[in-house]
Amino acid sequence: MNMSTPQQGLRARDLSLGYEGADIISGLTLDVPDARVTSIIGPNGCGKSTLLRGLGRLLNPRSGDVLLDGIPLREHSTRHIATRISVLPQAPTAPSGLTVADLVSRGRHPRQKWYQQFSASDERVVEAALEATDILELADSPLEDLSGGQRQRAWISMTLAQETGILLLDEPTTYLDLAHQVDVLELVRRLYREHHRTVVMVLHDISLAARYSDHIIAMKDGAIVAQGTPSEVITPECLLEVFGLDAHVVAEPTEGRPHVIPLGTVGAAPVHT
Secondary structure, eight states: OOOSOOOOOEEEEEEEEESSSSEEEEEEEEEOOTTSEEEEEOSTTSSHHHHHHHHTTSSOOSEEEEEETTEEGGGSOHHHHHTTEEEEOSSOOOOTTOBHHHHHHGGGGGGOOTTOOOOHHHHHHHHHHHHHTTOGGGTTSBGGGSOHHHHHHHHHHHHHHTTOSEEEEESTTTTOOHHHHHHHHHHHHHHHHHHOOEEEEEOSOHHHHHHHOSEEEEEETTEEEEEESHHHHOSHHHHHHHHOEEEEEEEOTTTOOEEEEEEEETTOOOOOO
16 A cells, blocks of 8 residues: 555635525635644634535535646546545445455445456555554454544545545544544544644644644634644634634643633623622
8 A cells, every 4th residue: 555645636716615595604714734734723614624625525615616636626527526535524424234354345436437346556555544554453343343543543444445635524533532532633633644634623722723724723613713833833822813702822842833712702791709
């Protein structure tokens, strides 16, 4: 398995996205940093997941374009996109009784022809994906028997088996306790550092986003308010503008990255003790 997939360029130009009624995102322009971990943060309903769906062509633009290597996604075949971009949605589901190896094997489908059987090469790719996420010993285990953190590793293994250069992860730590959240995010950071993947993920926890990301995009009302390094974006001023949150931002002691200490929301009644 070639875990050092070449870098790919993903960009949005004047992008508008929505479902029914008004646009959720309108006129957004974005360059996704290659071979970096980018986290999208913002309040509920601001368009984070909608943007991620648009970047992965799970949602077609109402206007504007998402470009892959300078070519609009609408001009690429679905199979081709699946060999370039992996998407892990919120709370993915799988049929009952499916084993970890069965799930990860599904990541090979975009690279197989209708007449082609699952090959020894495919088996090696699946094994390498399981090894990369440290769950090879769970290959024959049913998904429903796994812990939340193990299950997320299995889904990430499936995206690795696609052998794409770009991973889009929509709230990969949802429903996980803190230890399992850290476990999954350590894995994501290791995949980027060791295998040069481009990762874009939606996260709710601002301090975890700061710790595990190279680039932060802060969104509000369907627009990008700020983007840059964690230290550039996660500031008291930005938190107040984006979340209406009054907070201290301090440097955490291990890497000096910003850590958020909430004080309250703007307009909230004072707490009396």
